[in-house]
Structures are given as C-alpha cells and as structure tokens.
Amino acid sequence: MKTTIIAAALLAVTVGSAFAAPETYTLDSSHSQIVFSYNHLGFSTGYGMFSGFAGDIVYDADAPANSTVSVSMPLKSMLTGWQERFDHFMSADFFAATDDETITFISTGIEVTGENTAIITGDLTLNDVTKSVALDAKLNQAGNHPMANQPWLGFDATTTLLRTDYNLGLFEPFVSNEVDVKISIEAMKAQ
Known part of the structure; x- marks a missing residue:
C-alpha cells in the first residue's frame, strides 16, 4: 500500500511537470516586420x-489552440521607399493619418492545422475599421536563442486583405483591391 501511494505521488509530480503552463512572449521589434504588396496598374x-511592433504572444506549447496574440504598430511606421508615396498614403486620399494612429490585431481563435501550422483568426483594426482576418501561420522555431540565451519563438504568416474593406479603395480596380501581406516575427520570453 505504501509503495502504491509513493508511486502515485511520483506519477502526479511527473505528469504535473510534463505539462507546461502557457508562457508570455514579447515581440522583438528589431526582428519583426510586415511586408505588403499590391498590383500597380498591371505594370x-x-x-x-x-515595423516598430509592440505586442505579446501567450504561447501554450501543449495546447497551441489556447494561445493568443495581441499586436499593435504605429501607422506612420509604414515604409514605402519613396517619400511622396508615403505622404500620399498618409493623406486624406487614404488614411488621413494622425501622429498617434495605430494598427492592431487581437486574436480571437486558433485552429491548429499541422505539427507547426495554424490558422490564427483575429480582429484587425486599420483606418478605424475592424474586420476579422485569418492568418495562415507557421511556427518556424521555438527554443533557446543562441545569443540572448533565453527562450525565443519565430513565426511567419500570410494573409490577403481587401483595401475596400478598410475604406482605402482609391484607384481600384486599376490599383489592385487585394493586398498580399507577409508577416515574420520573433518574440522573447517575457521577464
């Protein structure tokens, strides 16, 4: 009887330690970016x-569907490669941007689709419009960062947005309504 109780206690400790609690990771702004592309007049x-993200990932390694993502970035962190294009995008023709305007994404659900893939659904707020979007996401790596010597995560994701959904449809259909979005982020375990 005593052996059974000791064995049960050891099993409980072993099982309890085998299941890790969800952990919070903070986005590494210096290694996270969103790249977007669109067709310009067919030419x-x-x-x-x-860039310049802020945000957190609550990552549940044992039950990834229970994880969450919350990200924001300043609209004016947009880089276009040409000042006049940036100025036009920030004008009343498109965003009518204020200095403190942000873009946010808050996950509402995660559907695991493979060993390291998932569809992350969430609310994207852009240009004062909130719409549900789905990100086709892949966990690139979870492990100890070789230089920072702390737990780290890396993800890539893609989606397609419609400009008209966010009241940004000027010049459509000549400039494509569809905007392809590629996301790559790194996140470090919160201290």
Whole structure:
C-alpha cells in the first residue's frame, strides 16, 4: 500500500511537470516586420513594410489552440521607399493619418492545422475599421536563442486583405483591391 501511494505521488509530480503552463512572449521589434504588396496598374508590384511592433504572444506549447496574440504598430511606421508615396498614403486620399494612429490585431481563435501550422483568426483594426482576418501561420522555431540565451519563438504568416474593406479603395480596380501581406516575427520570453 505504501509503495502504491509513493508511486502515485511520483506519477502526479511527473505528469504535473510534463505539462507546461502557457508562457508570455514579447515581440522583438528589431526582428519583426510586415511586408505588403499590391498590383500597380498591371505594370508593376508595389511594396511596403511596417515595423516598430509592440505586442505579446501567450504561447501554450501543449495546447497551441489556447494561445493568443495581441499586436499593435504605429501607422506612420509604414515604409514605402519613396517619400511622396508615403505622404500620399498618409493623406486624406487614404488614411488621413494622425501622429498617434495605430494598427492592431487581437486574436480571437486558433485552429491548429499541422505539427507547426495554424490558422490564427483575429480582429484587425486599420483606418478605424475592424474586420476579422485569418492568418495562415507557421511556427518556424521555438527554443533557446543562441545569443540572448533565453527562450525565443519565430513565426511567419500570410494573409490577403481587401483595401475596400478598410475604406482605402482609391484607384481600384486599376490599383489592385487585394493586398498580399507577409508577416515574420520573433518574440522573447517575457521577464
């Protein structure tokens, strides 16, 4: 009887330690970016990028569907490669941007689709409009960062947005309504 109780206690400790609690990770702004592209009049592909993110990932390694993502970035962190294009995007023709305007994404659900893939659904707020979007996401790596010597995560994701959904449809259909979005982020375990 005593052996059974000791064995049960050891099993409880082992099982309890085998299941890790969800952990919070903070985005590494210096290694996270969003690249977007659109067709310009059928002649070329226009590109832009956002950086300067802030946000957190609550990552549940044992039950990834229970994880959450919350990200924001300043609208004016947009890079276009040409000042006049940036100025036009920030004008009343498109964003009528204020200095403190942000873009936010808050996850509402995660559907695990493979060993390291998932569809992350969430609310994207852009240009004062909130719409549900789905990100096709992949966990690139979870492990100890070789230089920072702390737990780290890396993800890539893609989605397609419609400009008209966010009241940004000027010049459509000549400039494509569809905007392809590629996301790559790193996040460090919160201290």
